[in-house]
Structure formats: structure tokens, C-alpha cells
Amino acid sequence: MPLQHKDLISIRDLSPDEITLILDTAVSMKEVSTRDIKKVPTLRGKTVINLFFEPSTRTRTSFEIAGKRLSADVVNISASTSSVVKGETLEDTGRNLQAMNPDLLVMRHANPGAPKMLADLLPTPVLNAGDGAHEHPTQALLDAFTIRERKEQLQGLTVTIVGDITHSRVARSNIYLLQKMGARVIVSGPRTMVPLFIEELGVSFIPDIREAVKEADVIMMLRIQMERQHESLFPSIREYARFFGLNRNVLQKAKRDVLIMHPGPVNRGVEISPDILNTPYTIILDQVTNGVAVRMALMYLYIGR
Amino acid sequence: MPLQHKDLISIRDLSPDEITLILDTAVSMKEVSTRDIKKVPTLRGKTVINLFFEPSTRTRTSFEIAGKRLSADVVNISASTSSVVKGETLEDTGRNLQAMNPDLLVMRHANPGAPKMLADLLPTPVLNAGDGAHEHPTQALLDAFTIRERKEQLQGLTVTIVGDITHSRVARSNIYLLQKMGARVIVSGPRTMVPLFIEELGVSFIPDIREAVKEADVIMMLRIQMERQHESLFPSIREYARFFGLNRNVLQKAKRDVLIMHPGPVNRGVEISPDILNTPYTIILDQVTNGVAVRMALMYLYIGR
Amino acid sequence: MPLQHKDLISIRDLSPDEITLILDTAVSMKEVSTRDIKKVPTLRGKTVINLFFEPSTRTRTSFEIAGKRLSADVVNISASTSSVVKGETLEDTGRNLQAMNPDLLVMRHANPGAPKMLADLLPTPVLNAGDGAHEHPTQALLDAFTIRERKEQLQGLTVTIVGDITHSRVARSNIYLLQKMGARVIVSGPRTMVPLFIEELGVSFIPDIREAVKEADVIMMLRIQMERQHESLFPSIREYARFFGLNRNVLQKAKRDVLIMHPGPVNRGVEISPDILNTPYTIILDQVTNGVAVRMALMYLYIGR
Numbered sequence: 001m002p003l004q005h006k007d008l009i010s011i012r013d014l015s016p017d018e019i020t021l022i023l024d025t026a027v028s029m030k031e032v033s034t035r036d037i038k039k040v041p042t043l044r045g046k047t048v049i050n051l052f053f054e055p056s057t058r059t060r061t062s063f064e065i066a067g068k069r070l071s072a073d074v075v076n077i078s079a080s081t082s083s084v085v086k087g088e089t090l091e092d093t094g095r096n097l098q099a100m101n102p103d104l105l106v107m108r109h110a111n112p113g114a115p116k117m118l119a120d121l122l123p124t125p126v127l128n129a130g131d132g133a134h135e136h137p138t139q140a141l142l143d144a145f146t147i148r149e150r151k152e153q154l155q156g157l158t159v160t161i162v163g164d165i166t167h168s169r170v171a172r173s174n175i176y177l178l179q180k181m182g183a184r185v186i187v188s189g190p191r192t193m194v195p196l197f198i199e200e201l202g203v204s205f206i207p208d209i210r211e212a213v214k215e216a217d218v219i220m221m222l223r224i225q226m227e228r229q230h231e232s233l234f235p236s237i238r239e240y241a242r243f244f245g246l247n248r249n250v251l252q253k254a255k256r257d258v259l260i261m262h263p264g265p266v267n268r269g270v271e272i273s274p275d276i277l278n279t280p281y282t283i284i285l286d287q288v289t290n291g292v293a294v295r296m297a298l299m300y301l302y303i304g305r
Numbered sequence: 306m307p308l309q310h311k312d313l314i315s316i317r318d319l320s321p322d323e324i325t326l327i328l329d330t331a332v333s334m335k336e337v338s339t340r341d342i343k344k345v346p347t348l349r350g351k352t353v354i355n356l357f358f359e360p361s362t363r364t365r366t367s368f369e370i371a372g373k374r375l376s377a378d379v380v381n382i383s384a385s386t387s388s389v390v391k392g393e394t395l396e397d398t399g400r401n402l403q404a405m406n407p408d409l410l411v412m413r414h415a416n417p418g419a420p421k422m423l424a425d426l427l428p429t430p431v432l433n434a435g436d437g438a439h440e441h442p443t444q445a446l447l448d449a450f451t452i453r454e455r456k457e458q459l460q461g462l463t464v465t466i467v468g469d470i471t472h473s474r475v476a477r478s479n480i481y482l483l484q485k486m487g488a489r490v491i492v493s494g495p496r497t498m499v500p501l502f503i504e505e506l507g508v509s510f511i512p513d514i515r516e517a518v519k520e521a522d523v524i525m526m527l528r529i530q531m532e533r534q535h536e537s538l539f540p541s542i543r544e545y546a547r548f549f550g551l552n553r554n555v556l557q558k559a560k561r562d563v564l565i566m567h568p569g570p571v572n573r574g575v576e577i578s579p580d581i582l583n584t585p586y587t588i589i590l591d592q593v594t595n596g597v598a599v600r601m602a603l604m605y606l607y608i609g610r
Numbered sequence: 611m612p613l614q615h616k617d618l619i620s621i622r623d624l625s626p627d628e629i630t631l632i633l634d635t636a637v638s639m640k641e642v643s644t645r646d647i648k649k650v651p652t653l654r655g656k657t658v659i660n661l662f663f664e665p666s667t668r669t670r671t672s673f674e675i676a677g678k679r680l681s682a683d684v685v686n687i688s689a690s691t692s693s694v695v696k697g698e699t700l701e702d703t704g705r706n707l708q709a710m711n712p713d714l715l716v717m718r719h720a721n722p723g724a725p726k727m728l729a730d731l732l733p734t735p736v737l738n739a740g741d742g743a744h745e746h747p748t749q750a751l752l753d754a755f756t757i758r759e760r761k762e763q764l765q766g767l768t769v770t771i772v773g774d775i776t777h778s779r780v781a782r783s784n785i786y787l788l789q790k791m792g793a794r795v796i797v798s799g800p801r802t803m804v805p806l807f808i809e810e811l812g813v814s815f816i817p818d819i820r821e822a823v824k825e826a827d828v829i830m831m832l833r834i835q836m837e838r839q840h841e842s843l844f845p846s847i848r849e850y851a852r853f854f855g856l857n858r859n860v861l862q863k864a865k866r867d868v869l870i871m872h873p874g875p876v877n878r879g880v881e882i883s884p885d886i887l888n889t890p891y892t893i894i895l896d897q898v899t900n901g902v903a904v905r906m907a908l909m910y911l912y913i914g915r
């Protein structure tokens with residue numbers, strides 16, 4: 001079964017069957033990274049360009065390792081400084097890269113829609129590695145893989161997402177994916193951080209985190225972007241942590257086998273209290289491991305067949 | 306036929322036969338980038354160092370992709386920040402890199418003559434990837450390749466170069482190459498941007514762009530370096546665009562099959578008006594594609610035989 | 611003989627036999643870099659992460675080339691800017707990288723003990739590429755290799771180290787290594803730059819450089835870190851150069867076959883006067899060449915067997 005779309009811009013580009021195909025493919029890709037020789041020749045002679053307009057060591061490294069384990073040639077372009085592109089339009093940057101015959105563009109950009117714009121313009125497949133507050137589909141896929149690994153299926157699960165829902169591309173992509181796969185989504189967080197009509201997405205909004213986690217099979221804590229937070233959304237980090245941080249008191253309200261996730265990097269003591277980070281139900285590092293596997297699967301499915 | 310010089314610092318280092326050899330070699334290299342597996346083992350086990358003292362994503366990426374498609378190990382060194390070299394002299398930087406046994410140094414530097422200095426000092430071949438306002442020989446070679454691809458030969462053509470001739474390494478390298486291969490060169494641009502005795506190079510200076518393009522088979526528009534332009538050379542960007550930009554009015558004076566080139570990145574609406582950028586005679590993206598091919602050819606000819 | 615420790619944090623981690631094994635292994639690794647095809651498949655499918663929290667083009671390049679010549683996949687992470695890690699703790703950064711299944715972490719950090727902290731935390735071997743003023747063990751090993759190459763053995767030699775002994779990780783690692791291998795160490799430098807109880811390390815302190823070099827088989831000049839020097843340690847660079855720089859006058863006091871070393875980059879005319887830099891006994895560039903060989907040997911011994 002080939003994928004229907006050339007690009008992965010939004011989780012909405014994927015059917016449930018395609019999501020299942022990606023997750024199934026990632027299972028065998030995960031095995032590659034456990035071998036003594038962590039490399040398969042699948043993408044030999046393919047050129048993967050990591051085009052990052054926002055700095056992100058973590059995501060860039062994950063894609064770079066994924067590409068190299070598939071034997072692709074990976075070229076990193078960090079365009080965070082204006083001098084790099086010398087005032088060129090994004091369209092022209094895209095056309096120029098296209099002219100060098102890449103096989104895949106992995107793209108992160110601060111502006112929602114930027115990867116979509118290049119995807120529509122260029123014949124080369126584009127994987128959205130995060131575009132502003134819009135989507136982060138590879139994160140949602142690795143989250144789904146991680147949940148499925150523990151809970152066997154997504155269908156019928158309840159997932160509670162806590163934090164700044166409005167500005168989170170992770171939340172948006174996860175809401176789309178989880179609902180598509182038959183899971184129920186609850187969101188929690190300060191009212192100032194939850195879109196007014198969130199229920200229209202089929203999501204329940206429960207302001208009190210202790211209520212919101214009660215039926216959860218999975219709790220996803222979102223990162224507070226302290227470096228770019230509008231201070232006016234909540235009074236202080238300390239108050240946020242007190243009301244919306246995950247600590248023992250909150251966890252007591254949840255199911256005994258609830259899984260705790262976070263897209264990272266964690267602000268210890270803000271979103272999650274340190275004593276919870278090392279429990280077996282906190283599977284944040286599994287997410288990182290699975291990120292490489294899912295990105296290998298995506299690279300294979302989009303350009304390796 | 307081996308190349309006569311160890312290095313490529315200036316187009317003057319190359320004989321017409323050598324230029325032809327490079328362009329012919331690039332034809333087969335270009336084919337590699339169209340394959341499903343874009344990789345040949347030619348430079349396996351060779352170390353190519355991209356030593357960029359000026360930021361240039363575009364040129365660095367072109368060389369990096371060229372090296373990787375030939376299976377070389379490519380190491381990027383960006384020395385734009387002073388901390389990187391900690392006050393070391395360029396000579397010592399060069400000797401230190403030499404001590405790591407590289408096979409090729411690709412070097413960009415803001416100072417004219419810097420690549421030549423290292424080339425004279427080190428046994429490793431040096432390819433000049435642009436040195437101040439001096440030369441940019443690989444650009445001239447990819448331009449020549451692109452023209453030849455469309456016009457079959459350079460001999461007998463008329464090429465009009467428009468812009469800041471004085472400060473352009475692209476102009477200088479192209480003037481040398483085109484004349485060497487039997488083409489006629491006309492330059493146009495503000496008088497403040499054209500060297501006083503330019504005719505001594507065998508070049509015609511025609512200040513009015515509408516006159517200058519009349520006999521042209523190729524029009525090369527140079528980039529206005531808005532980020533470092535001395536403001537005093539022309540009154541305003543708008544006025545520059547009006548008198549020396551390429552637009553429909555100017556193009557009406559040219560031959561119907563004239564080719565339009567630009568080394569990129571284009572300042573849309575300054576050097577070239579947007580409506581001209583997408584016409585079939587504008588072959589700016591061909592230049593980018595051919596840049597990879599020509600650089601592969603150079604790497605092969607300088608270190609792969 | 612397998613190495614006893616998972617990591618190389620300090621020269622104290624190594625027995626004399628292990629040091630000899632590393633140096634012997636480096637002999638054959640050095641040969642690889644002289645071949646036409648400078649590449650062996652030893653580390654194919656291994657992921658080496660260069661994690662540099664301090665900028666160091668030179669050391670990073672040496673490790674990168676070493677890894678690539680062994681066919682490893684090398685991923686560079688430059689974490690000098692705070693935005694890169696977004697306030698994450700070093701421990702979390704380490705755990706996250708570990709989750710991507712690397713085979714080796716090469717780590718430089720401004721804080722003494724940082725590599726040790728990660729080494730204790732993670733199953734992946736960690737090579738210390740310099741941690742603050744603590745240690746730089748791969749530098750000491752390449753220095754030892756370079757001395758042994760010229761003098762056949764370290765046993766019985768006298769090595770004089772001149773400069774800022776207190777703040778030098780190079781000095782510390784060399785003192786440990788040289789004594790372990792049976793060499794005698796003399797230090798010289800301004801009193802403000804030599805630890806008070808240095809003799810307790812078994813080292814002689816001779817303040818006058820002309821006295822200190824008299825019995826030396828090797829003189830190691832340390833770099834004055836002009837970019838971060840506390841000005842109060844000596845009155846001026848000029849005065850430092852006059853009293854502790856190596857020049858013809860000082861060299862006349864030394865043995866005729868004394869070797870002159872420096873970890874680089876050299877401040878010409880400060881630590882060493884220019885006329886001495888090009889003599890056959892100045893083996894600074896040998897150190898650079900041998901750095902690649904020693905790092906290849908380390909990579910092989912730590913993860914390639």
C-alpha cells in the first residue's frame with residue numbers, strides 16, 4: 001500500500017490505515033537500532049536535507065540519525081540566522097534546494113504553513129518537523145507508537161493532554177491522530193491556554209487536572225515554552241506548576257497503570273515533579289528512542305520504496 | 306589529460322582545453338544526480354574539508370552534496386566566528402588542517418588571495434569557493450556549463466553582465482572564462498560600479514542596459530549585495546532597479562532567445578522583475594543544478610584520478 | 611586485553627599497559643590516514659556523537675575525521691548556545707541522547723566533571739574531549755604517541771611543561787600520563803600560575819625557564835588563553851612572552867635534540883617565537899596528525915571490538 005500524499009504536513013494527510021502502516025514499519029526499524037551494526041542500505045544514494053529554520057538539536061539529531069542508519073546522505077541546513085539566506089524568499093530557497101535533486105526535505109519553521117507551501121511547490125517529498133503552533137506530525141506518530149507499544153492499541157484509550165493547548169503543535173497533531181485511531185482525548189490547562197471552541201474538535205475540556213486525569217490511560221504533559229511564553233497567560237511558573245504540574249497528589253487520582261508522556265525537553269519541577277520522572281510509567285525516553293524508529297519508517301515509506 | 310595546476314584559485318589557472326575537459330566531465334556527473342541511487346564510489350575514503358570563513362549555505366551545500374554523491378567524507382568547518390580559530394593565523398589554520406591529511410580543501414574567505422595563500426603553502430589541492438571581490442571560479446564554470454548546455458558552444462556568443470562589476474567575483478571569473486573560450490563580454494551598470502579601465506580587459510562597457518542587452522545571447526544579472534552595499538554607490542535600491550533591473554521593457558530590446566542568468570540568491574524586483582523569473586529563458590535553477598555537477602567534476606579531476 | 615573502564619574521563623582511568631595498548635593501536639591507525647583510500651570498515655553502523663558544549667573546531671574536526679575514517683556515522687552537536695538545550699539539565703540531555711542508541715559520546719564541556727557525570731549515568735562509553743581545567747586525556751595520549759615516535763619510549767625522559775599549569779587540563783593529563791609511564795616532569799611558569807603544592811604530584815617546579823629546560827628531552831609550551839585570561843595573573847602578554855616564551859636564548863640552554871611541543875593553537879610570538887616554529891625539533895604538526903590516529907585507536911578500542 002503506497003501512501004496517498006507526497007508529503008507529511010499534517011496528521012490529516014494520513015488515513016488510519018496509513019498510520020497503522022507507519023507504526024508497523026517502525027517496529028522493524030526500531031530493531032535496526034538495537035543491532036551491533038545499526039545500519040541498513042535502504043536509502044543508499046538518497047539525499048535527505050534537514051532544513052531547520054528554528055534551532056532544535058533534539059529533533060534534528062533524531063532525523064539525522066534516522067537518515068544515517070538508513071544509509072542516506074544527510075545534509076544539515078540551519079537557517080536560523082538571517083545572513084544564511086540573505087533575504088531570499090522561502091519559495092526561492094525551496095526551488096534552489098530542489099535544483100540540487102534532494103530526495104527528501106525535512107523542514108522545521110516558526111511559521112505555520114511554511115512546510116505546506118514548499119510541499120505544494122516542489123516535487124520532492126516534505127516532512128513537517130514542526131511549523132509554529134500548527135502541527136508536529138512526526139511527534140504524534142512517535143507518541144502513538146509509544147502508546148501502542150505499551151497498550152497494544154490506541155482504539156478505546158483515553159488520553160489526557162495537559163498544558164498550553166492553544167499554542168502547542170504537539171497537542172494539535174496528537175488530537176488529530178488519537179481521534180482518528182479511536183482514542184478519546186481530554187485536555188486540561190489554564191483557560192487562557194485552551195481554545196474557546198475546543199469541544200468542536202470532539203475533545204473534552206476539564207479545567208481541574210485532578211479531574212482530567214481520572215479516566216486517563218495516558219497523560220501527556222506539554223512543555224511550557226519558558227523562553228517564549230507570553231507572561232500574561234498565567235501569573236507565574238510556580239503557580240502554573242502548582243495547579244497544572246503533574247505530581248504525586250495528582251497522580252493518586254489517576255489509574256494505577258497510567259502512562260506519563262512529555263515531548264521534551266522537560267522543565268523539571270514545572271510540568272512534572274522530579275520524583276515522578278523516574279517511575280516505570282514515565283515513558284519519556286521511550287518516546288525519544290521511538291522517534292528515531294518512526295522517522296526511519298517515514299523516510300522508508302516516503303522515499304525508499 | 307591531467308590538469309596543470311594543483312589548485313583552482315582563478316580561472317586564469319585553466320587553459321581552454323582544461324575548461325572543456327571540466328565541462329565535459331560535468332556532463333556525466335550531472336547524470337549521476339538524476340539516478341535513483343545518486344552515488345558513485347569515486348572518492349570513497351577521501352576527506353574533503355569545506356572551510357568557509359564567510360557564511361554561504363548555498364555554496365557549502367552544493368559542495369557538500371557534490372562530495373557525498375562521490376562518496377567522499379565531507380567535513381564542514383564554519384569559521385565565521387572568531388572564537389573558532391582563537392586568534393590563530395590563517396597559515397597556522399591551514400597547516401593544522403593539512404596535518405589531518407585531507408585530500409581537498411574547499412575554501413571561501415572574505416579576503417582576496419586567502420585561498421591562494423593556503424594553496425601555495427599546502428600540498429593538498431585547494432578549490433576557491435569565492436574570495437572577497439577577487440574570483441569565484443566554480444561559479445564561472447557552472448555558468449559556462451549552463452550556457453553550453455543551451456547554446457552548444459561558448460565560442461562566438463555575446464554575454465552581457467549587468468550590475469556591480471567592480472565588486473563582483475562572479476563577474477571577474479566569468480569575464481576571464483568567457484573570453485578564454487571565445488565569447489564576447491559586454492558589461493553594464495552604474496558608472497560607480499564599473500572599473501575605470503575595464504576596456505583593457507577586452508570588455509565593452511555600455512552604460513545603458515537597453516543598449517547593452519541588444520546583441521546579447523546571454524544576460525547575466527549580478528546580485529546587489531544589499532547587506533553590505535556601500536550606500537554611496539547608487540542613490541537607492543528603487544532607483545537601481547529602475548535603471549539597471551531586468552524587466553519586460555529591457556527584455557524587448559534583446560534577442561528573442563536570450564538566456565537570463567543570475568548567481569543567486571535573487572533580490573526579486575531589484576535585479577530581475579518577478580514576471581521574468583518564471584520564463585523558460587531564465588535558467589537560474591539550471592545554474593544551481595549544474596553547480597553540483599561541475600563541483601563533482603572538479604573534485605573528480607583534482608583528486609579522483 | 612580489553613580496557614578496564616567503560617569510559618575515558620581521566621588518564622587515571624588507564625593503566626600503563628592500557629596506555630601502551632592505545633599507543634600501539636594508534637600506530638596502525640596512523641597508517642590508514644596515509645593510504646589512498648583512507649577508510650576502514652571497523653565502525654560501520656556505529657553512531658558517534660560529538661557533543662561539544664564549548665566551541666572547538668580543531669578537536670571536533672579531529673574526532674570527526676577519526677570517526678569517518680573508521681566508517682562510523684558521526685553526528686555533531688554544538689550546544690554552545692543556551693537555546694539549543696532550552697534549559698534542560700545536562701543529565702536529561704545525556705539520557706535523551708542515550709535513548710537514540712549512540713555507540714560513543716565524545717564530550718567537551720566547560721565544567722570539570724561534566725563528562726564524568728554523564729559517564730556514570732549512561733551505558734554508552736564517554737570520551738572526555740576536555741572538561742574545564744580538569745583533564746584532556748586524548749591530548750595527553752597524542753602527546754605521548756608523538757614523543758614515543760621520536761624518542762622510542764617515555765621511560766626515563768624528562769619533560770618540561772611551561773605556562774599556566776594551574777588552569778591547564780593539558781598539563782594535568784600530561785603530568786599523570788608521563789609519570790605513569792616513567793618520565794620525569796618539570797613545570798615552569800609564573801608563580802601565580804603554578805599550584806602551591808605541585809611537588810606533591812611528584813613534579814619539580816623550576817621558576818626560571820632557562821633552568822627548567824636544561825635537562826628536558828621535551829619542552830611542552832602551554833597555550834595562553836588570551837580570550838579568557840584573568841589579567842591579574844601576569845602584568846602583560848609582552849612580559850609573559852619575555853620571561854616565559856620559548857625563544858633562541860632559552861633554547862640555547864636546552865639539549866641539542868630537545869623536542870618542542872604545543873597543544874595549539876599557538877599564539878605566535880607569545881609562547882613560542884616564530885623563528886623556532888619551523889625547526890625540525892618543533893613537532894606541533896605531528897601532534898595534530900597523531901591526534902587523528904590516537905582518536906581512531908580510542909574509538910576502536912572502546913567500541914570497535
